[in-house]
Amino acid sequence: MSRRSISAALTTAVFLTISLLPVVLFTFDGPWLGRGEIAIRPKAPRPFRFTPAIYKEFDQWFADRVGLRYPLIYLASRLHVDGLQRPIDKHIFFGRDGWMFWTDNAESTPATMADVRGRLRFKLAEIQRIETQMLAIRERFAACHIPLAVMIAPNKQSIYGEFVLDAGTTPPKTRLDVMLESLSAPVRDMIVDPRPMLRDAKRRHTPDLLFPKTESHWNGLGAYYGYRAAYDRLSQLTAVAHPGRAAFGAQTFSKISYSGGDMAMRVLLSPWRFQDEYTQIIHPDWVRESQLSHRDYLARNPEGKGRLLLFGDSFGNQIAPFMAHALRRGASPRQLRHGRRGSREGPPGCGVVGYRRTPRRAPAGARAQPRTDLPQLPAVTAAGRAQCVAQPCTTLRRPAPAATA
Numbered sequence: 001m002s003r004r005s006i007s008a009a010l011t012t013a014v015f016l017t018i019s020l021l022p023v024v025l026f027t028f029d030g031p032w033l034g035r036g037e038i039a040i041r042p043k044a045p046r047p048f049r050f051t052p053a054i055y056k057e058f059d060q061w062f063a064d065r066v067g068l069r070y071p072l073i074y075l076a077s078r079l080h081v082d083g084l085q086r087p088i089d090k091h092i093f094f095g096r097d098g099w100m101f102w103t104d105n106a107e108s109t110p111a112t113m114a115d116v117r118g119r120l121r122f123k124l125a126e127i128q129r130i131e132t133q134m135l136a137i138r139e140r141f142a143a144c145h146i147p148l149a150v151m152i153a154p155n156k157q158s159i160y161g162e163f164v165l166d167a168g169t170t171p172p173k174t175r176l177d178v179m180l181e182s183l184s185a186p187v188r189d190m191i192v193d194p195r196p197m198l199r200d201a202k203r204r205h206t207p208d209l210l211f212p213k214t215e216s217h218w219n220g221l222g223a224y225y226g227y228r229a230a231y232d233r234l235s236q237l238t239a240v241a242h243p244g245r246a247a248f249g250a251q252t253f254s255k256i257s258y259s260g261g262d263m264a265m266r267v268l269l270s271p272w273r274f275q276d277e278y279t280q281i282i283h284p285d286w287v288r289e290s291q292l293s294h295r296d297y298l299a300r301n302p303e304g305k306g307r308l309l310l311f312g313d314s315f316g317n318q319i320a321p322f323m324a325h326a327l328r329r330g331a332s333p334r335q336l337r338h339g340r341r342g343s344r345e346g347p348p349g350c351g352v353v354g355y356r357r358t359p360r361r362a363p364a365g366a367r368a369q370p371r372t373d374l375p376q377l378p379a380v381t382a383a384g385r386a387q388c389v390a391q392p393c394t395t396l397r398r399p400a401p402a403a404t405a
Contacts, residue, residue, distance in 0.1 A: 025067025033074040035272035036259070040073075077270045089267040095163035098274070100263045101156055102216045113164050116157040118172025127182050134187045147237035151192035151230050152176065153315040156211045159198050159222075194229035201225045208255070214274045215261025220253060220281035223318035230319065231326075234308075241305035245325040252282040283321045299324035 032038045043064040047057035066072070080088050087094060090109035093101045103111035105120060114120050122130075134150070141148040157164050161171050180188060201221075202210055210222030218226065231246050244250060259265075260274035268274075288300045301324045308323055310316055 022067040022069075022072070027065045028067045030068040030070045030072075032070045034077075034270070038070060038073070038269065040266070040269065073269055077268060081268055081270050081273060087268055089263075092263055092267055093164065095160075097163060097213075099160065099163040099213045100261075100274075101164060102263065104155060104157060113157060115174050116161050116164050116171070118174065120175045122175050122179050122182075127179055130179070131183055131187055134183075134190060138186070138190055147234065148190065149192050149230060149233045149237065150190050151194060151226070151233075153226065153313070154195045154198060156216065156218075158195050159202055159210060192229050192233045194226045197229045198222060198225050208279060209277065212261045212276045212278050214264040214276045215278070216263055217261075217315060218318070219279045220318060221279040223315075224248070224251060224253075224281060224322060226315070227319045227322035231323075238306075241326045242303070243326075246322075253279050254282060255279050281318070281321070284325075287321055287324045301325065 044057065044060040046061050047054050051057075077088060080086055085094070087100075091103045091106065091111055093103060093111040093113050095101055101111070101113065103109070104113055104115035105111075108114065137150075138148060158174065158176075165171060176193075180191065180193065183191075198210055205221065208221060209219065210225065211218050228246060231240070234240060235243065240246075256278050258276060258278055260268075260271035260276055261278075264274040264276070265271040288302075299321050304324065304326050306326070310320060310323065
């Protein structure tokens with residue numbers, strides 16, 4: 001056998017070995033070659049029901065059990081992040097000076113940050129649905145004499161867009177800017193837009209950051225200014241106890257260094273490559289916190305007064321303890337509750353702050369109904385209004401999710 005034939009045979013054998021080894025070693029993850037422990041989501045369960053999503057679910061189940069998965073993930077991160085200087089996950093955008101941003105248009109990959117570049121707009125029908133649903137929500141709470149404010153949590157690029165756009169570029173209007181201009185005055189009055197306050201705080205606190213470079217969420221300093229935007233609106237709607245505790249000087253912050261935020265750890269799987277800083281809040285001892293579950297959160301303060309119900313997403317976890325500075329739990333349990341199920345102990349007494357950054361998708365074939373990024377609440381009827389008056393809103397809870405368009 002010639003040397004050329006032997007070389008071809010060895011090449012084929014090596015190729016087949018590399019190709020088949022992950023299948024032969026199915027379910028064997030192999031060693032993690034990176035620093036520290038790998039931060040990765042749990043493995044997807046095996047799909048047992050035949051649904052339209054079964055092929056995607058099976059693909060995820062199989063991919064989570066490919067042999068030598070950990071070494072392959074490490075080699076892929078070395079190739080893409082270190083060698084090609086691009087993210088593994090197509091929903092992440094690498095900005096300048098080590099900044100990372102989560103896409104503002106999940107329908108398009110790879111991430112182009114179309115919204116911050118002024119290229120995305122809500123359709124007129126979408127704005128009309130938002131208007132309709134917001135007015136319905138306001139009427140529902142007004143019937144129960146509960147003040148309501150709706151805060152739209154900012155994404156990182158709306159505060160640090162200069163690290164996405166070319167240097168010297170004037171930021172264009174985003175779809176949120178155009179939407180706010182298109183809504184009626186009564187609906188705009190319901191909305192708390194914390195972006196101006198956070199942008200001003202960004203300038204005043206430089207070089208301290210409100211969003212870590214490698215994190216998708218704000219840090220304790222950013223959460224404080226989000227809280228202040230909501231607090232200032234609530235204080236216009238209702239009496240809030242201990243107003244002095246909302247001042248910046250009454251807060252205690254500390255800065256720590258850490259190996260990358262959620263985008264570096266859980267998406268790029270490369271925490272050791274991205275050193276970052278995080279400003280955290282140290283809440284007073286009299287604020288008692290309790291994380292009930294991933295979705296539900298409690299914070300109690302015996303020195304506070306009243307209660308507030310907060311509907312929100314993961315941005316609300318850091319706002320909730322700030323709100324507890326003015327709340328208490330009395331004989332009739334008074335607490336701050338963050339979560340999708342609402343309060344089981346009674347109605348909110350001082351106000352409701354609700355926000356959601358991403359719209360929910362409707363199941364296939366669902367009937368179109370007015371939609372917004374807020375909890376779906378039942379329309380107010382004469383009977384419902386009478387019930388609110390008779391029972392002081394003790395039945396006001398978030399209902400089961402309605403079908404949305």
